[in-house]
Each structure stands twice: as C-alpha cells, then as structure tokens.
Amino acid sequence: MNKSIWPNGAKCAFSFGWDLDGDTIWRNKVIKIPNGENFIRSKSIGLYGIMKGAHRILDIMEKYNLKSTWFVPAENVERYPELIKDILSCGHEIANHGLDHDDFYGNTIEEQLDNIRRSQDIFRRIVGKPAVGFRPTGPLLSEVEQILFENSNTLYYSRGMAEEKISFHEVNGKRTSAVRLPCRQELDEYIQMVYGSYPQVLVGQPRIAPYEDVLSNFIREFEGAIRFGSAITSAFHPQVSGTPGKAEIIEKLCEYITTNPDIWCTTCEEIARHWKENMEGVSHVC
Amino acid sequence: MFVRKTKWPGGANNAVMISVNVDAEYYIRVFDPNLKVDDNNFLDMGKESIEIGLPRLLDILNRYNIKATFFVPGAIAEKYSDALITVAEAGHEIGCHGYEHEHMGALTPEEQYRAIQKGMEAIRKVCGNNPVGFRAPEGEITIDTLIAAKRLGLCYSSSLHADDVPYYTDLGEDRLLEIPIHWSLYDLPYFAFNFSPPIPAGQSRIACSDKVLNNWKWEYDGFHRYGSCYVLQIDPQCIGSQGKIYMLEGILDYILEKGNAWFATGYDIFNYYEKLESEDASAYVYNQVLAPNVEKR
Numbered sequence: 001m002n003k004s005i006w007p008n009g010a011k012c013a014f015s016f017g018w019d020l021d022g023d024t025i026w027r028n029k030v031i032k033i034p035n036g037e038n039f040i041r042s043k044s045i046g047l048y049g050i051m052k053g054a055h056r057i058l059d060i061m062e063k064y065n066l067k068s069t070w071f072v073p074a075e076n077v078e079r080y081p082e083l084i085k086d087i088l089s090c091g092h093e094i095a096n097h098g099l100d101h102d103d104f105y106g107n108t109i110e111e112q113l114d115n116i117r118r119s120q121d122i123f124r125r126i127v128g129k130p131a132v133g134f135r136p137t138g139p140l141l142s143e144v145e146q147i148l149f150e151n152s153n154t155l156y157y158s159r160g161m162a163e164e165k166i167s168f169h170e171v172n173g174k175r176t177s178a179v180r181l182p183c184r185q186e187l188d189e190y191i192q193m194v195y196g197s198y199p200q201v202l203v204g205q206p207r208i209a210p211y212e213d214v215l216s217n218f219i220r221e222f223e224g225a226i227r228f229g230s231a232i233t234s235a236f237h238p239q240v241s242g243t244p245g246k247a248e249i250i251e252k253l254c255e256y257i258t259t260n261p262d263i264w265c266t267t268c269e270e271i272a273r274h275w276k277e278n279m280e281g282v283s284h285v286c
Numbered sequence: 287m288f289v290r291k292t293k294w295p296g297g298a299n300n301a302v303m304i305s306v307n308v309d310a311e312y313y314i315r316v317f318d319p320n321l322k323v324d325d326n327n328f329l330d331m332g333k334e335s336i337e338i339g340l341p342r343l344l345d346i347l348n349r350y351n352i353k354a355t356f357f358v359p360g361a362i363a364e365k366y367s368d369a370l371i372t373v374a375e376a377g378h379e380i381g382c383h384g385y386e387h388e389h390m391g392a393l394t395p396e397e398q399y400r401a402i403q404k405g406m407e408a409i410r411k412v413c414g415n416n417p418v419g420f421r422a423p424e425g426e427i428t429i430d431t432l433i434a435a436k437r438l439g440l441c442y443s444s445s446l447h448a449d450d451v452p453y454y455t456d457l458g459e460d461r462l463l464e465i466p467i468h469w470s471l472y473d474l475p476y477f478a479f480n481f482s483p484p485i486p487a488g489q490s491r492i493a494c495s496d497k498v499l500n501n502w503k504w505e506y507d508g509f510h511r512y513g514s515c516y517v518l519q520i521d522p523q524c525i526g527s528q529g530k531i532y533m534l535e536g537i538l539d540y541i542l543e544k545g546n547a548w549f550a551t552g553y554d555i556f557n558y559y560e561k562l563e564s565e566d567a568s569a570y571v572y573n574q575v576l577a578p579n580v581e582k583r
Contacts, residue, residue, distance in 0.1 A: 030426065038428040039391050044446040044466075052449050055288035055580045056512070062287075086288065195469040198319050198425050204488020205317060208470050210497035211504045243468060244450055244508025245501065 004229055005278045010264035012225035013271045014257065016068035017135070017158065017183060017233040018057060018241075019190075020083075022050045022076045024101035029199045042196045046239050050076070053242020054083055058090050060247065064254040069233070069268040071097035071135040071158075074119035077126045084126060093267040095133035095158075096123065103138030112144040133268050135159055135183065135235075145171045149178035156272035158183045158233055166231040166275055179272040186221045187234035189214060189249070194240055215249050219256060226262045231271050288581050291513035292451045295558055298548035301515040302541055303465065303555060304354040305444065306343065306378075307421070307474075308370075309521055310335055310362045312387035316474050317485045319389035319425025327480075331523055336366045339526020344376055346531065350538050355552045357383040357421040357444075360408030367412045374413040379551040381419030382406050382440060391426030399434040406438060419552040421445055421467075429457065436462045442556045450514035452559055463559055465517060465552055471505055472519035473498075477530070499533045503540050510544055515555070 006013050023046035030036035030043065061068055070087050072094055077084055087094060098105075099119040106112040120130040132155040134148070148154055149169050156179040157169050169180040185191055192209040194201055225232045241250050257265050264271075294301050309316065310332030311323045323329070347354055356373050358380060363370050374380055384390070385405040390398050402420070409417045420435040422445040432443055432455055442463040446455070450468075454461040469475055476493040478485055502518070509516040518537065520526075525534050541547050550558070 033391075033426075035391060035428070036426075038430075039426040040429055041391070041422070041425075041427045041446060044448040045469075047448040048450075051453075052289065052580070059287050059289055193470070195475055197317055197469070197475065200487055204490065205475070205486030206488060206490040207476050207486075207493045208501065210494065211501050212497065243470070243505075244512050244514055245470060245505030246508070248504050248508045248511070 005275065006229075006264045007274065008264065009261070011229055011262040012222070013231040013264045013266070013274070014222070014225070015181075015233040015266060015268040015271055016061070016066065017235055017268060018054075018068055018070045019097060019135070019235050019237050020049060020054060020070050020072045020076055021046060021097070021101055021237060021239065022073075022080070023047050024073050024075060026196070026201075028100070028102055029201070033199065042199060042201070045194075045196055049237060049239030049242055050080055050083065053238030055086065056242040056247055057238050057250070058086060060250055060254060061092070062090060064258050066254065066258070066265055067091050067093070067267050067270075069093040069095050069133065071095045071133075073097045073099065073101045073137070074122040075100040078122050081126050088127070093133070093269045094123070094127050094131065095135060095268065096120065096131035097135050098137035101137045105136070105138050105140055105144075109141055109143045112141055113147065116144075116148060132156070133158060133272070142171050145169070146176065149176035152177070154178050155276070156181045156268060158268055160185065160188060160235050164230065168279075179276050181231060181233055181268055181272055183233045183235050184221070186217060187232060188236070189240050189246065190235065190237050193246060194237075211245060211249055215252055218249075218253055222256070222260075222263065231275060233268055233271075289512065290581060292515070294513070294548045296548065299546040300509050300513045300548070301555065302547045302549050303515065303517045303552060304347070304352055304549070305421070305467075305517055305519050305552070306354050306356045307383065307519055307521050308336075308340070308356055308358045308362055309383070309387060310366065310523070312359055312362065312423070313474060313478065313521055313523060314480070314483075314485060315387045315389070316424040317478065317487065318483070319423070320392070321483060332362075335521070335523030335526065336369045339522030339524075340369055340373070342531050343520070343522050343526045343534070344373065346534055346538075347378070348376065350542075352538070352549050353377055353379065353551050355379040355381055355419060355444075357381040357419070358409065359383045359387045359423065360385040360405035363408045363412045370412050379419060379553050380409055380413050380417055381421060381444075381552060382409060382417040382435075383421050384423040387423040389425040390422055390431045391428055395428075395430035395434065398428075398431050399438070402431075402434050402438055402440075406440075418442070418556065419444065432462050433457050433460075436460055442552055444517065444552055450509065450512065452515060452555060463556055465515065465555055467517050467519060468505075470501060471517060473524040473530070473533075474521050477524050495530055495533060499536050502533075502537045506537070506540060506544070516541075
C-alpha cells in the first residue's frame with residue numbers, strides 16, 4: 001500500500017458532513033400536492049433538525065472535540081442566522097448546499113450561474129464570505145461546472161454519489177482545480193432511517209433500518225477507508241441523527257473515531273486543502 | 287451544552303407516554319390516507335384487533351400498572367363501543383383521532399372542524415366524557431386542523447415531530463400544547479403488510495421484531511440520556527398479535543430497569559405543562575425559532 005498522505009500517521013481522512021436541510025426537502029415535496037403549501041406535518045420532521053437536532057449535534061461534536069462541515073441551503077442560512085452563528089462559533093465550516101434544496105438549478109447556463117450566485121450572495125451577507133465547498137442538490141450543466149470549479153474561490157465539490165476516490169474534479173475529461181471529495185450513500189443515514197408515510201419518504205415506504213445495522217455499516221466503511229487510505233465524508237442530517245435514538249449512533253461513531261489514531265477527523269475544507277497542497281507538492285503546515 | 291434537560295415531576299429523569307392508536311380497519315390509512323377501508327380483509331383484521339389484540343394489550347398494561355392514552359376514530363368507538371368502555375373503565379385516557387380517520391390536509395377548515403367534532407361526540411356518547419387529547423389521523427394536516435381542535439376544547443395535540451419534548455404551537459391568537467411523536471417509535475411502519483393494495487407501497491419485507499425492539503431500546507437510551515419525552519405508538523393489531531406482544535413487555539421491562547421514568551398519559555403531561563411557569567412553557571412561532579430549551583450563547 002502507498003504511504004499515507006494524511007497528517008500524524010493517520011491512514012484515512014474523514015469529515016462529518018451535516019446537511020442542514022430543515023423543512024426544505026419536505027416543503028419541496030408537499031408543494032406539488034393540492035393544498036400542499038398549507039401542510040405542516042411532514043415539514044415538522046425537517047424542522048426537528050432546526051429546532052433541536054442541530055444543537056444536539058453541536059453538543060456531541062463539542063463533547064468529542066471534533067470539527068465538522070455543515071452543508072446548508074442558502075435559504076436556511078437566511079432563515080436561521082442565529083443557528084448559523086452558533087455553528088460557526090463552535091469552529092465548524094459552513095458550506096454551500098444549494099439555494100433552496102430544489103434539484104432544478106435552471107435550464108440555461110446563465111440561469112444556473114444566477115442560482116449559484118444568489119446562494120453565494122446570501123453566504124457573503126450572513127456568513128461573511130462565500131462558501132469554498134459545494135454539495136449541489138441537483139445536476140449542473142458541464143459548462144456551469146467548468147466555470148464554478150475553475151473559480152479560484154471554489155476549493156472542493158462533495159456530492160452524494162457512489163464515487164470513492166479523492167481527485168481533481170473532471171469536466172468532459174478535463175481536470176479542474178476543484179477537489180472532488182467523495183460522499184458515498186453508505187454514509188448517508190437519511191437513506192437508512194428517515195420515514196414519512198405521506199408524502200412517502202422514502203418512496204415505497206421501506207422499513208426503518210435496525211440502528212445496530214446502520215452503525216455496523218458505518219464502521220465497515222471506515223475500515224475500508226483505513227485499508228485503502230481514502231478521504232471520506234458523510235451526508236448526515238440533524239433532523240435524523242439529532243433525534244435521541246439516532247444520536248446514540250453518532251455518539252458511538254464518535255467514540256470509535258476519537259479512539260482510532262488511523263482516522264484524521266476534521267472539516268471538508270481542511271481535508272481538501274491538505275490533499276491539494278500535497279498533490280501540488282507543497283508541504284502542509286498543521 | 288446547548289440543549290438543557292427538561293424538568294419532570296418528582297425529579298423524574300424523563301417522561302414516558304404509552305399511546306395506543308385503535309385504528310382497526312383504518313390502519314391502512316396510515317400508509318395511504320386516501321384509501322377506502324370497505325374491503326372484507328381489512329374489516330376482518332380490524333375486528334380481530336379489537337377482539338384479540340386489544341384484550342392482550344390491556345392485560346399487560348394492567349400487569350405493569352401503566353395508564354396509557356388511546357386515540358380512537360369516532361366511527362371505531364361507535365362500532366366497538368363495548369370494547370372502548372372496557373378501556374375507559376380500566377382508567378386509560380381516550381383521545382380523539384378524527385371520525386373516519388379523515389385525511390385532514392385534503393379537507394377544508396370547516397370540514398376538518400366537523401370531522402373532529404363528530405369524532406369527539408362519538409367518544410363522549412360511548413365513554414361519557416369529552417376527550418381532551420387529539421392525535422390527527424395519519425396523513426397531512428394544516429394549521430386549521432390544530433385551530434379546530436383547540437376551538438372544540440381539546441387540550442393538546444400529539445401529531446407533530448419538531449421536538450422530543452412537548453412544545454406549544456402558535457395558533458395566532460391562541461396556542462396548543464404539542465406532545466411530539468416519531469415514526470421510529472411506532473409499530474405499524476415496521477410490520478404492516480398487504481398485497482393489494484400494496485402496503486407498504488414498495489412491499490418491503492417485514493422487519494425483524496427483535497431488531498425493532500432494539501431500535502426502541504436505542505431510542506430509549508437517547509431519550510433517557512437527554513431527559514426527553516418518550517412517546518411510543520402501538521396498534522392492537524400489530525403489537526397485540528401473538529408473535530409481537532413480547533415486544534411491549536420487552537420495552538416496558540427495559541424502561542423499568544433503567545428507572546426513574548415518569549409514566550404519564552397525554553392529559554397528565556398537559557396538566558404538568560399548564561402549571562409550569564418556566565421558559566420551557568413559552569410559545570414559539572411555528573417554524574421560526576429554536577426550541578425553548580436550547581440555550582443562547
């Protein structure tokens with residue numbers, strides 16, 4: 001195996017990615033049903049993440065002295081500036097998770113760029129600077145990717161896909177300067193445990209997974225990352241992981257991470273910078 | 287720490303509310319609120335849940351000396367009035383769950399009001415008392431659903447998911463106590479199955495009972511750690527069946543073993559919150575601000 005490139009002899013790098021979606025995903029679903037704009041029940045599942053879950057996660061991160069990255073739709077940055085301040089004051093990173101969690105960024109290059117510009121303007125106004133990391137909530141045109149990822153302010157791209165290798169993101173076979181930081185479905189607890197019967201979330205109403213199986217799969221993913229020297233990040237959600245029983249899973253995962261010297265746990269920004277500087281032959285100062 | 291522990295009566299560590307949704311044949315509307323229930327198969331299952339599941343459930347609650355909160359659609363209260371009288375006479379609370387398990391979100395505010403009113407009247411007719419608790423039939427609701435419940439004299443709702451301790455929903459000129467629920471602490475979504483119409487919609491395999499019980503225990507560990515309000519939702523036709531009734535004994539034993547839980551009905555919780563004068567009892571504007579027990583820094 002190649003020599004590890006991660007600091008302090010760690011064999012893999014990990015960042016908790018917290019997708020602070022709030023009620024946007026639920027709102028975007030019910031809005032398509034007649035009278036859906038007035039529905040309040042399924043949205044309240046998402047609001048749990050805002051009202052309680054986010055602060056519970058902040059408490060857990062503090063308890064284990066861990067820094068993480070929060071992917072926030074710009075709409076929620078604007079709606080909950082106090083919460084954003086709390087996240088920042090605990091030393092976490094805030095990254096871009098779209099404008100309103102809609103999967104439609106626009107039909108044309110200009111429409112899509114305008115959508116991204118609007119979200120970054122909100123970040124500038126509330127966070128004080130544009131996000132350097134992106135987890136888009138829908139597909140982008142390759143021309144848009146080209147422009148976004150050649151922008152010197154864009155450091156990394158972390159989308160929810162099955163890819164495994166940290167690399168420079170490529171558009172139409174051409175390398176950009178943005179780091180592609182893998183975020184695999186295996187580290188998305190929403191897929192395993194979210195539930196709403198109407199509207200159906202997930203579609204088809206699959207059973208909520210056994211929590212012991214969820215934790216066991218997470219650990220297997222870490223074991224693989226350690227074995228192959230990978231960089232990984234999660235798509236965890238305060239509206240799911242912040243509820244009491246799922247927070248127990250996060251507690252146990254934090255115990256595993258903090259007692260395992262093979263794992264370098266930090267923000268996505270730190271991982272991306274470290275890897276990029278390493279690739280460009282610049283020694284990283286920790 | 288941002289999140290403070292909630293205080294409970296007598297210095298209890300956390301609250302536990304055992305709630306029973308007596309949906310009978312309407313259970314299929316948990317999975318699709320617009321389904322018709324006049325299929326013989328569903329009607330038979332509903333009947334069996336009352337004749338077999340419910341007495342089993344009552345026996346266990348009696349053995350553990352726990353008072354539970356039963357939410358019943360008015361039409362089921364009328365259809366199985368003797369069974370419901372047995373439940374009320376055992377000292378359990380009976381709450382409103384609509385009349386025919388209506389899909390409130392699909393009705394006008396006036397229709398919602400009339401459905402809740404009709405459901406309440408059915409319970410009063412059978413049990414002699416007006417219900418004080420409301421659990422909206424599964425399916426969507428609007429703020430008008432809660433406004434109607436409040437105007438009809440219901441004291442609390444146990445229908446939403448935005449916290450793990452009770453909170454108030456702002457209704458404009460009024461407010462309503464919400465005792466929040468979570469899908470992971472409900473038996474039906476793990477176990478219900480039907481071929482046609484498909485329930486659940488994607489016909490996923492029936493879950494492993496032992497692992498579902500373990501999920502309920504993991505949740506209890508969390509609710510115990512954070513001092514929250516653990517609300518279990520069970521249906522007699524699910525938990526009351528021969529192969530699953532052990533789960534109820536299993537979770538109750540687990541709760542008792544951990545100790546210092548306050549077992550309460552919805553009305554007990556409402557009465558406790560009414561007397562609270564702390565910031566825990568402050569109203570918040572729905573979906574605008576943080577939970578009352580999150581500390582400002």
